[in-house]
Amino acid sequence: MVEVTVDQLTRIEGHYRIDTQVNEEGVITEAQSMGLMLRGFERFLQHQDPRDAALLTQRICGVCPTSHSLAAAGALDQLFGVEDAVPKDALVVRNIHQGLNTIASNTTHIYVLWGTDLANPAYRDLFGNFGDTGKAVWDELLRRYAPISYRLNGVDIPVGVSYAAAIREKRRLHEAISLMGAKMPHSVLAHVGGVTYGPTLADIGQLASYYWQVMDFVENFALGVSPETWIENTRFASSPQKAVNFVVDRLQELTAASLVSNDFSHAAGWGDVPLLAAFGSELIGEEVLGLPASMKLDRTGGYSNPDTIGYLSYGVFYKPEDGDGYDPTSPPGSRVISSGYMDGNLKLHKFDHRKISESIAHSFYVDSEADRFPWEGVTEPEPEPDEIDYSRGTESRYSWIKAPNYDGMPCELGPLSRMLIMEDPLITGLAQLFRENGYPAINTYIRMLARAQEILVVASELLKWVTVDLDPSGKFAVPTDLSMAKDSEGMGLWEAPRGALGHWVATGPDSRVTLYQAVVPSTWNLAPRNTAGIPGPVEQALLGNRISAAENALGVDYTNPIGIFHTARSFDPCLACAIHTIDLTGKEEERVRVI
């Protein structure tokens, strides 16, 4: 048995370590997910004006500040009792704000944070065994995804064209966000009762212009076909089977031409999504398309036991057709991307926010209770230096991350869960395809394709919000007064790019904050064991994986455990969010739960 540790796992937000035990066959038999940092953000809203929360809590994360500010605004709407009255146009602006952030964040993740691993030298060695075709594929991967300051065998590699293009696109999307939100990261805009800014006709025109520029990137870099064609044949396909067929047919055309020409470039139609869709999967790439080799990402990153995992979405994006106001409990179907809980066998259940709890049984916190509901949350970091010891194994405490559960079950959150719960035909169809062919229905490959697919799903809604739903002469906020927040409580359920995000706030008779809790997506995904000893989602997804490239196709290389990189990064870890330091509830003796 060999101990393989990745510390730190870079190209994520924050400081994160993964410990694994790997056997002689190169299979992971034990995995530990460890958040290595405590952030000092906590407990400073006590006795403070709750309205500050929308601007302050977004400083938890510079990648998805938008989501935190909107989750906070949701919690404040209910706290002030105005959730029924938030004007429709304010809700549309919130949708646009979040939609742009989701597209920017997903793009950054796919290209800059995750995609860089496709330029790992292991793939040079793998594809190098397959003649001119293999070499052409490797050259293409390196040309597209090489990161900044990259060297191979002492040779400087130019920055990848897709990597660089994605950075430009993220910047463009941040400019679009700033049209209404002033700046990005840490925009303004989200506010109790609505938004701070009513866009003008000129803003709408400019937003549409940005939209089409981003769609140029989607067409020319990501898809190789027009976004309209893609969405019509996947998102709006008449069946999951038809959606999968559309993609596979397209890949077959490309493959037929390129296996002759050895041209796998963007110009030849190989967008980044088709390239990953073909060469990422053993089933689709090798079995269906007849490619000589693949990365076999469909064999890795799944869950071996369906009884210890679930998939969760709180729901996101208000429905403009419902007019003013919204239901803060996010009942099924009330949001554009619906709330829902899917069990490990992919059976859908109704979402109930009262089933959310957090465990600290294996985290470096001090509390008399191992499990608490968000309303009762406590965050007391371990004060003894000697107690902060990462080497005591899975029976002990080993992370700063708590372990959130839904009805006692660890859950994967993020684009994959959302696409499954909203029953997107392409992602649902792929899961069925894999299952029917003896592959894990959930795997690293489908997790990444779901993130790409979500960009298209959100983009198609975004255009409608901007050009149809948004009325610049509408209302953008209802007046609020601090006295409205007296002895109250509020819950903001939302979806950040990385998954379900909830903020909970309560106030006392002076309208000052008595409790603030945020339960954050990466906390779920990167969780350590829970009170029952069930490993967190990333831990489970690593178990049984082979650590080297393409299922150890070239043998076991403990020194380049790319299997760990791909799977752990596919969850888009964000440690700043995950480390639970946003219990902004202030001093212990004053913590009073007000109901």
Add this chain to the structure above:
Amino acid sequence: MGIENSPDRFKHLDFMKMDRRTFLKAVGALGASLFLQTYRSDVVKALEFAETRIVWIHGGECTGCSESLLNGGEPDVLQAFDRLNIRLEYHELLLGQQGIYVDGEMVNTSELNSEILFEEVVKEEGYILVVEGAIANGPNGTGKYMILGGKTYKDIFRKAAENASLIVAVGQCATNGGVNSADSDIKDLMDFRGVAFTMEDGEKGMLQELGIEKPVININGCPPHPDWMLLTLGAVVLGKIKIPDDLPEVLDQWLRPKVFFPPDSVIHDNCPRRGFYDKGEFDTVVSGEKCLWKLGCKAPYTHADCAIRRWNGYHSLCPQSGSPCISCVSPGFPDSSRPFFQEIEDVGIAGTNIDTVAKVAIGASLLAVGAHAIRRVAVKEAPERKEPEEAPGKEPEEAPGKEPEEAPGKEPEEAPGKETEGAPYKKAGKDEGEDQ
């Protein structure tokens, strides 16, 4: 932007021959992208200079500063680095490498292993160290609240700082502790530090804690504007700011470049909603278009060029989007800015170290606007504070509270230490030096 600052004014000038003052005016007037375009040929000449190595480390932070950096440059930050001949040697968010250990031993090479890479790059002196995020000192000075690759971040910072020729702290967390150091009952336990300051305390920076003396430039902001970061790096790379000789002149007492954080002007001066202020028309509900003073705007005492430079594509700033400025570039942020949405009249400008200029500016503006402004603007005195000795930018004549007519104690009702007594909004960082 008047003719004085128009790009044309600089076009005929030979950039490389510009003296520092003109150069700083140029970068102040032009955005980073415009600057790099206008002077492209000159910057190409600059490539004759040696490659500049940058090591960028991340502590307790949200990565917003890196996100902001990625929004800079023209057409992108990668090309800006290219033109400035900057090699980003280490940056956890962007590099291909990661830390890899087998049975506890570092394996592979620096081409794949970031831990080996880090050791290699900090071994060789002469790089610019960019620090993003606060540095955990707790619990009990061990730094164990933040551990990377088996080492405390405090240790990593020390190692990286020792061989750096210049430290550039980016964002509030690195410059002053930021949200990490906000007041709470576990603040002391966690003990997050900025590089040269912790909140307004110039003796509690991590450098002082470790006994390391290095030139420091602070690029404040939550996050900082990408121009502030790129142009500062550019000015240093091109030798327009000599390190450390020029620092006392180009930095303010918080070590911020004066060109971006002008001591003699505030955001309010150039706010797009300024006209409403002058007319005495104020919004009291968000999503309007008038002045945000009554909604708690801090622009009248915030020294930054946001209103001229503007953000993300150079088109907006917070008050333009209907949200009060929360003064995220001030050393005491966020404590000195809260509550965000309450009129300053009600709570007093209790942020510490509001310098004289801002006070005068607010006072003058209020006099000018007439009847609606006849109100008690309780401009609190900045406490007499001990100037940080390591501050190369120390300019005593600008230090807050130095003017005799404003010395603390002159007005008993505003005596330091009393101003927040019984007030619902306790400000942090106010006690420093007050008892002296």
